[in-house]
Amino acid sequence: MHNFELAKAYTTTQARDLLAEKPNSILKAGGIDVIDHLKQHLIAPNRLVDIKSVSGLDDIDVDRDGNLRIGALVTLARVAADEDIKKDFPALAQACGEAASPQIRNVATIGGNLLQRPRCWYYRLESYKCIKKGGDTCFAIAGMNRYNVIFGGGPAYPPHPSSAAVPLVAYGASLVLEGPEGTRTVPAGEFFVLPDVDPERENTLGEGEILTEIRVPAAAGKKSAYAEVRERAGFDWPVVSAAVAVEEDGGSVKSARIVLGQVATIPWRATKAEEALVGQPLGAASAEAAGQAAVDGAEPMTDNGYKVDLVTALVRRVVASLA
Ligand SMILES: Cc1cc2nc3c(=O)[nH]c(=O)nc-3n(C[C@H](O)[C@H](O)[C@H](O)COP(=O)(O)OP(=O)(O)OC[C@H]3O[C@@H](n4cnc5c(N)ncnc54)[C@H](O)[C@@H]3O)c2cc1C
Incomplete structure (x- = not known):
């Protein structure tokens, strides 16, 4: 050892x-x-x-304008139980509250959750020198890829593991990073990167940088929700998740962010589904259209075509729940 x-x-x-x-x-x-x-x-x-x-990294704070700040060391359990988060950012409370198991949620921090490494079994097995560990192959391509990605894969195909990242990207959150060169703030949607840049990395955390805080803009006037599908209720990751945040104007959707989890190497913005919602009233018809559009561009691997159907159903269900 x-x-x-x-x-x-x-x-x-x-x-x-x-x-x-x-x-x-x-x-x-x-x-x-x-x-x-x-x-x-x-x-x-x-x-x-x-x-x-x-x-100083374990506080949850909502300012007078409703902007939320979560210290990187706040546990998933505390995020899930916080009354302000449950009221204004329900998708985040739900995602954190369903992650893993009660024991893990009491220990795991939201910062560590966002920065956890992928759970692909080829990556996790020491004996496989896969492309995420400096090898030249993603063994999931020809191997067992039931849990791998259907969007944006290549040259590596592991699903992004963080449940919290999905609603945070939907809410337009930013991450505050403190490093040797000073402090920078990065939109969560830009922090996570596709593997075609560097297959060994999932984000742009710099050498010696520490994530100190997550900032979420005020939710005033927005509706949001989250849902996921799991094979097991606990001690596991979802197979697909979806967070939806919309703003309405005069009875129809003015802006929408729809983010999918466990289907890409990053939290995946379903932009076609967002476009399908804008200008429409929330209801069964727009939910159906968003669900269908959410799988635009999906490229399932040999064993994970089922995720395409799950995405359609989940987005439809989450959007309909907001009507
Ligand atoms: C059985 C099981 C089921 C699980 N199910 C889920 C699930 O459903 N959803 C889900 O999202 N997760 C799930 N997880 C993963 C678990 O939630 C994460 O491993 C946990 O949230 C990581 O947080 P941590 O504080 O323990 O991080 P650590 O293990 O301490 O750190 C994780 C990584 O982040 C880095 N890091 C941590 N904090 C910082 C910081 N502030 N700045 C810079 N780098 C930092 C560390 O160096 C390390 O690389 C599950 C885990 C298990 C074992």
């Missing part, structure tokens, strides 16, 4: 210094995914920098 240090940070500056000081240092928040990586021999860090005790 590779020996490593466990170093506790109490401020973000201390965490960044601890990261920079020793090569091959890795951040640990709740540790659910990091410890899995250690156990699966996918990482061999020299130092784990434990940020769970960093002060």
